[in-house]
Amino acid sequence: MITFCEEKQIFKLDTKETTYMMGLVDGEFLGHIYYGKKLRNPGGFYRFRTDEYPMSPKLLPREKLGFFGGFPFEYPTGGVGDYGESCLDILNEMGQSACELHYVSHRIEQGKPSLPGLPASFGLKDEVETLFILMQDEVLKVQVELQYSVFEKEDVITRSVTIHNGSDHTYRLTKAYSACLNVEKEKTELITLHGAWARERHIDRRELFHGKMRVSSNRGETSHQEHAFLGLVTPQTTQSSGEVYGMQLVYSGNFTANAERNMYDIDRLTIGINAETFSWKLSAGESFVTPEAILTYSDQGIGQMSRNFHDFMRSHLIRSPYLHKDRPILINNWEATYFDFDTDKLLSLAREAKKQGIEMLVMDDGWFGKRNFDDNSLGDWVVNEDKIKGGLKYLVDQVNAIGLKFGIWFEPEMVSPDSDLYRAHPDWAIQVKDRSINMARCQYVLDITRKDVRDYIFDSLSAILNSANIEYVKWDMNRSVSSPGSFLLPEDQQGELFHRYTLGLYELLDRLTTAFPNLLLEHCSAGGARFDAGMLYYGPQVWTSDDTDAVERLRIQEGTALLYPLSCMGAHVSKCPNDQVGRRTTMKMRGDVALSGTFGYELDITAMPEEEKAMIPTQIENYHKYHHLIAEGDYYRLHSWDDKEPYDAWMVVSKDKSEALVTYAQVLGRPGYKRILLPLQGLDPAGDYILDGEDAVLKNGEMPEYEGDLLMGAGILIGNSGDFSSKLYHFRRK
Numbered sequence: 001m002i003t004f005c006e007e008k009q010i011f012k013l014d015t016k017e018t019t020y021m022m023g024l025v026d027g028e029f030l031g032h033i034y035y036g037k038k039l040r041n042p043g044g045f046y047r048f049r050t051d052e053y054p055m056s057p058k059l060l061p062r063e064k065l066g067f068f069g070g071f072p073f074e075y076p077t078g079g080v081g082d083y084g085e086s087c088l089d090i091l092n093e094m095g096q097s098a099c100e101l102h103y104v105s106h107r108i109e110q111g112k113p114s115l116p117g118l119p120a121s122f123g124l125k126d127e128v129e130t131l132f133i134l135m136q137d138e139v140l141k142v143q144v145e146l147q148y149s150v151f152e153k154e155d156v157i158t159r160s161v162t163i164h165n166g167s168d169h170t171y172r173l174t175k176a177y178s179a180c181l182n183v184e185k186e187k188t189e190l191i192t193l194h195g196a197w198a199r200e201r202h203i204d205r206r207e208l209f210h211g212k213m214r215v216s217s218n219r220g221e222t223s224h225q226e227h228a229f230l231g232l233v234t235p236q237t238t239q240s241s242g243e244v245y246g247m248q249l250v251y252s253g254n255f256t257a258n259a260e261r262n263m264y265d266i267d268r269l270t271i272g273i274n275a276e277t278f279s280w281k282l283s284a285g286e287s288f289v290t291p292e293a294i295l296t297y298s299d300q301g302i303g304q305m306s307r308n309f310h311d312f313m314r315s316h317l318i319r320s321p322y323l324h325k326d327r328p329i330l331i332n333n334w335e336a337t338y339f340d341f342d343t344d345k346l347l348s349l350a351r352e353a354k355k356q357g358i359e360m361l362v363m364d365d366g367w368f369g370k371r372n373f374d375d376n377s378l379g380d381w382v383v384n385e386d387k388i389k390g391g392l393k394y395l396v397d398q399v400n401a402i403g404l405k406f407g408i409w410f411e412p413e414m415v416s417p418d419s420d421l422y423r424a425h426p427d428w429a430i431q432v433k434d435r436s437i438n439m440a441r442c443q444y445v446l447d448i449t450r451k452d453v454r455d456y457i458f459d460s461l462s463a464i465l466n467s468a469n470i471e472y473v474k475w476d477m478n479r480s481v482s483s484p485g486s487f488l489l490p491e492d493q494q495g496e497l498f499h500r501y502t503l504g505l506y507e508l509l510d511r512l513t514t515a516f517p518n519l520l521l522e523h524c525s526a527g528g529a530r531f532d533a534g535m536l537y538y539g540p541q542v543w544t545s546d547d548t549d550a551v552e553r554l555r556i557q558e559g560t561a562l563l564y565p566l567s568c569m570g571a572h573v574s575k576c577p578n579d580q581v582g583r584r585t586t587m588k589m590r591g592d593v594a595l596s597g598t599f600g601y602e603l604d605i606t607a608m609p610e611e612e613k614a615m616i617p618t619q620i621e622n623y624h625k626y627h628h629l630i631a632e633g634d635y636y637r638l639h640s641w642d643d644k645e646p647y648d649a650w651m652v653v654s655k656d657k658s659e660a661l662v663t664y665a666q667v668l669g670r671p672g673y674k675r676i677l678l679p680l681q682g683l684d685p686a687g688d689y690i691l692d693g694e695d696a697v698l699k700n701g702e703m704p705e706y707e708g709d710l711l712m713g714a715g716i717l718i719g720n721s722g723d724f725s726s727k728l729y730h731f732r733r734k
């Protein structure tokens, strides 16, 4: 619920468990008062007062700068005396930077409008309410509308900003962030995600010191390296207790997320498009809309933040018709064959896969142009009939006749220098005049800020998708953007390239999903370099990492699940020893770990050891038994493995608490330890549960029974087992 208390000049935004408050000082300046546990009434205006200064520049005009220096602006602007990180910087027609926003008006609406050209959350009129606060800089004649949408049930508030140039001049935006949050706590710690190729989204946590700390991307994609997310906690916060603020961005390009502790120990979190690589010409009468930021708060620990984000994305962000469906269990030929395949090989994979219960064959990279290696043909989306003998339709028909669906890989945003496309249109590659383009994986990036390039991509993909019964697409992107120049953008708009690239991508994805509404779309970027909330608006799943080793996946999937529902994480059982790290793990552990994602296979099923192959039907049975729980349930992180306690554990609990699945993965054996007791979470303490999973210990044919409070208080008993062993425990209420 959103209210404005005229008398106190306070906006109060309430969700089920939280309250967010802002106040108007002098009827002009919008400041942040509070975000935290739900409060009864609007109040707390004293938050704006300091010892030195009264809370109003009207009362002490000679010290307006002092007021600006200490005021917790909701949307701080540059150049006028707030020396913290600003959210908005505008250059006027003389190239000078200053902007001071004053409140003009506000309105409250049921529901939530979409954001033009950008992915954004949505909700019905009775699910979400939106507050629009109009601010203005009278000198620039710029209007800034702050948008706050309140998702009561999920304890989420989303924000975005529209900047309108109401003057006769042309201005330049050099920064336009999406949100700012000022938090005042004695000591805080920052949680971020970092990584590299094959090591995405590992969790970092450290004290927030004075000064600025930031994570960002300037690669044209969200990146393997850093993530558009900040978690702010107190030192006492654990998985299941304590305060946590979470902030993330619905955006797939260059972002920045900044945390700053100022001289008064006030933390300012800001998030938005990365200003380092952004400059936007805002002509008279034009508007600029920022991406959306998602905020949540809980005093129930980090796990609750994750559950809020998961619920929110499942209900209000992911649009795919597959969201609440079991995904077809696929086998992907990448790690099975790499580029070395043909129709016969694919059909042999399909036949064997069908026997084991697999439901879809995905043909990965190497089916087009003359591509037998990664140094050619990107952009030439024409079937290579030397490999795909008989053509694509023949292959797909055969696969369908075997009883499998068919999926295909594309890398639409790219072009190989050795391609017909590049030879015909060298100017279509992103590049800076007179400089050679730095290659990565022997490829260039297409300038999808251009409509002609987007049309070419859309037409090429459509032609392939219309030529056969293709039900799934893996949309890949295997290099970052560099040399950010476009041959079509005018010189005073070259600084717009990165954002326009992301907008171009969204336009393409929108066209594709509109033209092929039943397509199952899996995003990918050299593994998981574009795993973000923006992409999930278009496709329900993202390939989490090129590292398919079950042990490496524990940390990668844990970090990913910090923000994203398990049903979004592309996860496959791959061969042993693993291609990326050479580790030998058990087939059981590979299956159990992949089960907590979309689930599928990525190996040569015709050449794998028989005893491993024999386990596939049970793994598939588990998927069908448990996927609804994994996809729709509440996720609890129970234990993260480390050197001293080398096991990992998590669980999912159905919303009605009638069912739970615990996954336990022992990375290394623990010599001398007889067993562990693992306390569970999220069960009904008053409920009685029966353990009936494949790893249930059955005594005299009886199903073991446990009380919910005992399972959570004392824990379940797990016998010591060897390296790379894993267990699945399924509980159902009696």
Ligand code: GLA
Binding pocket: 334, 364, 365, 409, 476, 478, 524, 525, 526, 527, 528, 543, 545, 546
């Ligand atoms: C990327 C993907 C892989 C595979 C290859 C193909 O690395 O992450 O899964 O599709 O490209 O070139």
